[in-house]
Amino acid sequence: CSALRPNRNNNIFLNTDLENQFKAFREKAADAMPGSDWTPFEKNRSLPPERADIVIVGGGVVGWSIAYWLKQKEMIRDGVRVLVVERDPTYSQASTVLSAGGIRQQFSLPENIHLSMISADFMRNINEHLSVLNEDPVDLQFNHSGYLFLASEKVAHIMEENYRTQRYAGAKVSLLSTTQLKEKCPWINTDGVVLASYGLENEGWFDPWMLLNAFRRKAISMGVYQCFGEVTGFRYTTNTMTTAEGDTVDFRRIKYANVQMPNSLEYQPVECAIVVNAAGAFSGKVAEMMGIGLGLKDTIAGIPLPVEPRKRFIYVVHCPNGPGLDTPFLVDYSGVYFRREGLGGNYIAGMSPEEEEEPETNNLEVDHQFFQKIWPHLAHRVPAFECLKVTSAWAGFYDYNTFDQNGIVGMHPLVNNMFFATGFSGHGLQHSPAVGRAMAELILDGGFKTLDLSAFSFKRIMTKEPMLERNIV
Amino acid sequence: MLMQRSCRQVTLLAAPSRYWSSIPVAPPSLQPRLLLFLSQRFHDIETILSWSSWFKNRGLRQKNFFYGYTQQNYGDNIAAAYYILSLKGGFRFAGQSEWFRSDRRGKFNWDFMNHRDTSIEEVDVSNTLINYTGLENLVKQRGLCTLSVSGCAEVDDWFLSRLHIFQDTLEELDISNCPRISVGGLAALQKLRGLRRLDVSSLPRLQNPGLVAILLEEMLPHCHVTAIGYDHSLIYSHTQTDG
Numbered sequence: 001c002s003a004l005r006p007n008r009n010n011n012i013f014l015n016t017d018l019e020n021q022f023k024a025f026r027e028k029a030a031d032a033m034p035g036s037d038w039t040p041f042e043k044n045r046s047l048p049p050e051r052a053d054i055v056i057v058g059g060g061v062v063g064w065s066i067a068y069w070l071k072q073k074e075m076i077r078d079g080v081r082v083l084v085v086e087r088d089p090t091y092s093q094a095s096t097v098l099s100a101g102g103i104r105q106q107f108s109l110p111e112n113i114h115l116s117m118i119s120a121d122f123m124r125n126i127n128e129h130l131s132v133l134n135e136d137p138v139d140l141q142f143n144h145s146g147y148l149f150l151a152s153e154k155v156a157h158i159m160e161e162n163y164r165t166q167r168y169a170g171a172k173v174s175l176l177s178t179t180q181l182k183e184k185c186p187w188i189n190t191d192g193v194v195l196a197s198y199g200l201e202n203e204g205w206f207d208p209w210m211l212l213n214a215f216r217r218k219a220i221s222m223g224v225y226q227c228f229g230e231v232t233g234f235r236y237t238t239n240t241m242t243t244a245e246g247d248t249v250d251f252r253r254i255k256y257a258n259v260q261m262p263n264s265l266e267y268q269p270v271e272c273a274i275v276v277n278a279a280g281a282f283s284g285k286v287a288e289m290m291g292i293g294l295g296l297k298d299t300i301a302g303i304p305l306p307v308e309p310r311k312r313f314i315y316v317v318h319c320p321n322g323p324g325l326d327t328p329f330l331v332d333y334s335g336v337y338f339r340r341e342g343l344g345g346n347y348i349a350g351m352s353p354e355e356e357e358e359p360e361t362n363n364l365e366v367d368h369q370f371f372q373k374i375w376p377h378l379a380h381r382v383p384a385f386e387c388l389k390v391t392s393a394w395a396g397f398y399d400y401n402t403f404d405q406n407g408i409v410g411m412h413p414l415v416n417n418m419f420f421a422t423g424f425s426g427h428g429l430q431h432s433p434a435v436g437r438a439m440a441e442l443i444l445d446g447g448f449k450t451l452d453l454s455a456f457s458f459k460r461i462m463t464k465e466p467m468l469e470r471n472i473v
Numbered sequence: 474m475l476m477q478r479s480c481r482q483v484t485l486l487a488a489p490s491r492y493w494s495s496i497p498v499a500p501p502s503l504q505p506r507l508l509l510f511l512s513q514r515f516h517d518i519e520t521i522l523s524w525s526s527w528f529k530n531r532g533l534r535q536k537n538f539f540y541g542y543t544q545q546n547y548g549d550n551i552a553a554a555y556y557i558l559s560l561k562g563g564f565r566f567a568g569q570s571e572w573f574r575s576d577r578r579g580k581f582n583w584d585f586m587n588h589r590d591t592s593i594e595e596v597d598v599s600n601t602l603i604n605y606t607g608l609e610n611l612v613k614q615r616g617l618c619t620l621s622v623s624g625c626a627e628v629d630d631w632f633l634s635r636l637h638i639f640q641d642t643l644e645e646l647d648i649s650n651c652p653r654i655s656v657g658g659l660a661a662l663q664k665l666r667g668l669r670r671l672d673v674s675s676l677p678r679l680q681n682p683g684l685v686a687i688l689l690e691e692m693l694p695h696c697h698v699t700a701i702g703y704d705h706s707l708i709y710s711h712t713q714t715d716g
Contacts, residue, residue, distance in 0.1 A: 124605065124631045128530060131526070133512070133519055133522055133523050133526070134509065134512065134513075134522075141655070141657060142630060142631075142657050143656070143657035143660055144630055144631070144633070144634035144657055144658055144660060144661035145657075145660045145661065145663075146661075172637075200634075200637045200664065201634050201635060201637065202634070204634075204657065204660075204661075324688050324691045324692055325656075325659070325660050325663070325685075325688040325689065325691070325692045326660065326663035326692045343656065343681060343684055343685070343688065
């Protein structure tokens with residue numbers, strides 16, 4: 001009957017008062033029925049769950065990669081309850097989104113080369129791993145332009161040794177002489193360059209935000225809990241044991257992680273079995289909450305986690321006559337690097353400062369004077385860059401490992417259930433898929449199965465044997 | 474079969490704003506809408522739909538297996554030839570003029586087995602399912618001059634980056650109509666210094682095809698770049714001209 005079809009407010013008759021009262025009554029009745037969300041007590045839905053198996057401190061790309069791989073490797077559905085705690089929902093200070101986004105295989109340590117190769121393989125098949133049903137496929141916007149390292153006479157022998165290590169590990173790298181370099185890149189000034197090393201495959205740059213969001217979306221679809229809050233402390237039990245010489249050693253086991261809500265004093269103690277420290281540049285602070293480094297000077301308890309934030313600047317420059325589509329990610333021996341950004345003649349440039357000139361890290365302000373140190377090197381290497389204009393700049397933190405600039409992956413000897421995946425000093429993003437898988441194997445299988453990262457454990461920091469990576473950018 | 478087709482339609486339906494297609498999608502018919510509705514309400518339907526994409530991946534992997542057994546027993550050239558023919562493509566040996574192709578039903582002439590030691594010079598695998606792992610079967614053909622992967626749905630930027638193997642000999646490359654190629658992969662073509670003819674027509678994911686064609690010509694100075702099938706007309710925004 002056409003007269004009884006519902007109108008815009010879903011009322012059968014015109015908007016009579018009786019009809020509206022019936023509607024309100026129906027809604028209240030539905031709320032009171034069991035199975036609805038209504039409770040008489042006010043519930044803060046942004047609090048994390050009261051109990052979780054694994055708490056990952058830090059929601060950057062490494063944290064979400066570990067969360068995804070933990071869910072991927074669990075043997076039964078909902079086998080582990082994983083909670084990822086991230087302090088900043090806008091990711092305004094996170095190193096992941098502020099990075100230049102490059103991936104390379106040209107390292108000097110075989111473990112780093114393998115990490116990069118596995119991560120590149122992962123990114124190639126990223127839709128097999130991270131696609132969610134009925135959602136858009138993942139597009140990393142990967143530019144396959146490769147990295148080009150230049151060496152002067154002093155460091156050419158190091159480059160040759162690294163080349164041998166890289167080829168042995170299976171990376172596709174080629175060495176170029178000065179004439180070959182000039183032929184390949186006519187816009188380069190080869191003054192001072194003796195040898196160049198170019199990555200042929202699996203090298204380039206991509207969008208880190210897309211990778212982070214792909215991991216996050218897939219992990220959440222597999223049941224990982226996400227919480228925006230800050231871990232402000234831990235509640236732990238201590239087991240004191242004495243050595244043969246009579247010194248006491250405290251072994252701690254975390255029972256609760258206190259997660260404080262943003263802009264509020266409210267906190268939730270999350271009862272957890274394992275805590276993973278993937279807090280990036282701020283991992284040192286998280287480690288201090290457990291008392292790592294606060295013991296007596298010459299004991300293991302006195303060795304702090306050697307990860308601290310270091311500020312790095314990236315400048316966006318515009319040069320209309322610069323090198324074209326074939327610009328690789330060029331890293332000069334002076335430490336200056338640049339890469340193409342987009343198709344409009346824009347480039348991204350930066351340089352790692354010397355140890356003495358490290359900028360202060362209490363904010364992310366950009367020091368524009370620093371560019372005056374970069375420009376001469378850029379203009380010397382690429383004559384077209386003599387007339388360029390800086391259009392924009394930003395700063396980001398490296399989670400800098402002051403000990404040997406390589407990642408720390410593994411457990412701490414004195415805290416029985418805290419795992420570390422931090423300190424990558426600028427290559428955390430490119431190693432994140434492989435590190436996530438290694439951590440998941442360590443946690444769920446008890447040891448590394450596919451790639452042995454025991455060289456990156458905390459042991460080298462205790463025995464003071466640095467594993468230096470010679471090719472840092 | 475019906476389920477697979479409707480599963481594909483469901484995924485197409487649920488992502489109407491695919492980043493590589495600026496063509497507005499027509500309103501879908503009843504069956505994929507019903508499947509989408511059911512998959513959002515029931516976990517079982519969702520699991521069955523995800524199995525279908527797993528099966529599709531498995532089919533793709535089987536097409537692109539490494540023909541190790543053939544390579545061990547008959548040599549690299551025969552393995553590459555057999556792989557191309559089983560993909561329903563065609564090739565031409567070096568020094569010969571006739572092409573070996575397989576017909577629509579997958580049947581082909583076994584005469585190519587007589588030429589164990591001749592390497593392959595021209596390969597045409599257009600409109601097939603070749604991908605990065607399948608290229609592993611062709612890497613030993615160091616004398617490859619012409620490669621056509623026009624219209625291949627699985628050829629992406631990683632495939633292009635692997636083509637550096639043929640950097641000395643490859644002269645003609647046809648990558649038109651490949652829906653997965655973007656600018657990042659085209660930047661990898663800089664290593665092909667011997668390239669003389671490049672066809673990048675109708676690549677749906679290119680946002681600025683005219684600019685990319687010019688940049689490619691600058692990057693490969695000896696190469697002739699063909700880039701047809703794009704709409705280069707200016708886009709006017711009508712809303713800004715009103716009051």
